[in-house]
Amino acid sequence: MRHRRPAWHVATVVETRPETPNAVRLVLDVPTWPGSEAGTHLDVRLTAPDGYQATRSYSVATSEPGRVVLGIDELPDGEVSPFLVREVLAGDELEIHGPLGSYFVWRPGQSGRPVQLIAGGSGVVPLYAMAAAHAAASDPSPFRLLYSVRTPAYVYFRDELAALAGPSFAVDHVYTRQAPPGWDEPAGRLTRDSLASTTFAPHERPRIFVCGSTGFVETVVAWLLELGHAAHDILTERFGGL
Amino acid sequence: MTTRLDGNVLAGALAHLFVPDATDLRARCTNCGRVAPIAEAVVYADAPGLVARCRSCDHVLAAIVDAGDKVYLSLSGLSAIALPK
Numbered sequence: 107m108r109h110r111r112p113a114w115h116v117a118t119v120v121e122t123r124p125e126t127p128n129a130v131r132l133v134l135d136v137p138t139w140p141g142s143e144a145g146t147h148l149d150v151r152l153t154a155p156d157g158y159q160a161t162r163s164y165s166v167a168t169s170e171p172g173r174v175v176l177g178i179d180e181l182p183d184g185e186v187s188p189f190l191v192r193e194v195l196a197g198d199e200l201e202i203h204g205p206l207g208s209y210f211v212w213r214p215g216q217s218g219r220p221v222q223l224i225a226g227g228s229g230v231v232p233l234y235a236m237a238a239a240h241a242a243a244s245d246p247s248p249f250r251l252l253y254s255v256r257t258p259a260y261v262y263f264r265d266e267l268a269a270l271a272g273p274s275f276a277v278d279h280v281y282t283r284q285a286p287p288g289w290d291e292p293a294g295r296l297t298r299d300s301l302a303s304t305t306f307a308p309h310e311r312p313r314i315f316v317c318g319s320t321g322f323v324e325t326v327v328a329w330l331l332e333l334g335h336a337a338h339d340i341l342t343e344r345f346g347g348l
Numbered sequence: 349m350t351t352r353l354d355g356n357v358l359a360g361a362l363a364h365l366f367v368p369d370a371t372d373l374r375a376r377c378t379n380c381g382r383v384a385p386i387a388e389a390v391v392y393a394d395a396p397g398l399v400a401r402c403r404s405c406d407h408v409l410a411a412i413v414d415a416g417d418k419v420y421l422s423l424s425g426l427s428a429i430a431l432p433k
Contacts, residue, residue: 111363111368112359112360112363112368112369147356147359149360161360163356163357163360203360203363204360206359206360206363206369207356207359207369207371207387208359208368208369208371208372209355209356209359209371209372209385209386209387209388210356210387211372320352320353320354323354342354342388343354343356343387344352344353344354344356345353346351346352346353346393
């Protein structure tokens, strides 16, 4: 699967449903989709009646052939995401290009070292795909996800992540604006100390995948380096924003 | 506000120029000599086309401009790319 050449595909929307207050989950039927490795993305291309085209990248939450699940946040001034979040209906067709990316990818059996996933907001989508692939492959490496999110309502794949959690996959949440009732930490941004206490320690030599806004990723990577993790063990994917 | 992404977003644009996906290939910056996967570059997507800069020294590594009937690719800032055999 690694060096499969990406191609353009016609995708039919099977289902669209609210994922968070400003995001949808799109389930696509794509008969020509070859399946994808966990962490890869695809490009969605929209064409206006006047021929103007806009293309944006979205991470893929699934890995099997023929079917693609996306989680899409609506960006306030976006050209593509408001259409995908608000306008698209079951039965609509979309042009997609992929699977794309061989860098920000987790492959089963690659290493026995622990894997630390760190997500900011919708950055959890490719990391969820990795956690699901880890479970599907019964891969023995310990997995841990640190997930920074505004409030409990903004958690993507809540039920799926809860179902995956177990002896080899731990999930830690950081709520930046509002924590659930009875939560033992006040809501607030991730700090270097809370990062250190909820992730594998540097001496455990985790491989680390960080995905989120550009600002989130750069802040987290700087802290990881200060904590003593090696730069070559940290893989990143930034989706823009502040 | 400029959109500042990273080299992962180049995967689609590079897919048909090189191997199926070039973003995990390691390349060397002509200015500072850093060798890193292309996915780790700083990519500016709001320029005409895509401009990739070195994450260490900010030197322009590569640019990809879609001019309608052609795509222009500049690799002026990359002195070497390691390709799989």
